[in-house]
Amino acid sequence: MTSRPLIALAMGDPAGISPELTAKLVAQDDIRARGRLVVIGDRRVFDEGARIAGVRPELKTIEQGADLRATEGDALFVDLGHLDPGQVERGVASLAGGQFALANYKRALELGRDGRVDAVCFTPFNKQAMRFARADYDDEIAFSAEVAGLKTPASEFNVLGELWNARVTSHIPLKDVAARLSGERIQLALKLTDSCMRNAGVARPRIAVAGLNPHAGDGGNFGREEIDIIAPAVAAGQRDGIAAEGPFPADTVFLRAKGGAFDAVLTMYHDQGQIAMKLMGFDRGVTLLGGFLFPICTPAHGTAYDIAGQGVASIGASRAAVLLAAEMAARRRGAKGGV
Template sequence: MKARLAMVVGDPAGIGPELTAKLLADRGNLEKASVLIIADRDEVEEGMRIAGRRFDYELSDKQPDQLATSGVVLWNFRGGASQQFERARATANGGSYSLDTLRAAVEITRSGVTDGLLFAPLNKSSLHQAGLRHEDENQWFAELLNVTGPHGELNVLDNLWTSRVTSHVALKDVAGLITQERIIDGIALVHSTLVESGLETPRIAVCGLNPHNGDNGSFGREEIDVIGPAVEEARRRGYPAVGPFPADTIFLRASEFDAIVTMYHDQGQIAMKLMGFSRGVTVHGGLPIPIATPAHGTAFDIYGRGTANVGAMQAAFDICVAMSAARRSMFAAA
């Protein structure tokens, strides 16, 4: 049975509405899923104007309680945003709109009207101006969904997944946050997500923290005292993890693995974005509903030009469709 996606167009000051138009104007995508867009109608129309492409939609002024098996429904919803949106800059108004539409999409998906959630790029400065107090969206999603177990952002490029032990924190704080349990949680998170996606025995590599993997303790002992023992314990718990490996070479061996666990944000993100910036996806792992988004940002600098690359949005759509279809099949079989 076809998946049903809730979709949010992201920060209105950026390229999200344009990406939405380009994605849904491709009729092949609507053969994969039915879509509920939760957005201000004017923003959707503006996105189509910028993209120079249109898609048909059924307009609703209230939350639909079900979706047709094909096509697009637009719930004309603005949340608490009361002013006109400024373009190409971070604002509290844009952040409020992003959070309100996302919150509605989470509730709709949790209720079963949709199976998964896809959102176009957000701007963290806008979100924080609007009152977000979490380090990132994943923490906010976890609170909305009452998740207390391991959860975090997973980054995906083609067939390679990464998880990270620390995420949106200052680099000076990273070493103090590297613990055995956090490393094991990072391994377990990417393992369980890949298994749920159909990969029975994921091959998982774990990065070290220090230059040259610490060089036997010459440049730090985290690999010896914390990371290595954590990998051993993860293996005892049944996770097929190996490492730690030097972070500056492990991505050269990426084809040998299905997933790489990194110690901090840029350790994996720089490599993944260099390998395929226009295809990278962020999956919000450890949550009870599938949530995916492009790994890139709002690109304020090219707002309105119609030149935004839809590749990462397409990849996020495809992953979200696959995970949502699996979730729907699971509930149908229950």
């Protein structure tokens, strides 16, 4: 069979732009050249997305238990048959939409966990709909770790071209950030960032570490976290062979990284990096879940309810997500001597 990696592509929220993005991805020649897509969802929802997108991608519907690696075809479809498009109200988060996306993603993760695919991607979810379907749904990291049986640390990265953003804390209230910071957490984040970037082909990632406080604490005038926690953690990372520097003021560090001084910025909390990355390339950014045995990628934007059904959704970030997953999966297979 072909040496191209197998990528499970879970359809996201059906009330947003996910169905049309999924159809557009399958129709992309460069994606099909880099990997074999296995779309997971409901074929009726996919076909409606293709109609909206104005594409007619070729893909073969297969049995749920089929041997994916032995099945011929550039693109395959695993039809769970679990949502009638007529039940979806476009632009509205719903229990049905959340159940649809959750089931698709769970099946994709199981395929990755069991080694039946080499990477997992998904088109955008709606968090409210996901919580309608599962009240304790926190974020993709926790859910993915549960399904994949991961016991080691995982984290979310944002990738924009050659520039990465990692974070020490993620989906927690801003008032809790300072209390959650520790030297151990920062060192773990540095190690995971270094490892994931190397797996993506960056030989020796240069990581800038942002401070927590304005002007990186201004020598202790605006807070001591930089002095007492962050700087010692950066020094420890350097002793471990990681090319880390900082802490730097968060309001200027991305300018330096954008200019080529660094390959990644490690931020202390979610929006500290997200705002900068989305301003630089909202329609091209990728979210990568790092620390798993297989790459998990998705576009960094949301479900765009306001333009759903119009066929105008940009494929840029979704395309970048699948291509990054394909690259990382190919590197992993090469390191293992796979074919």
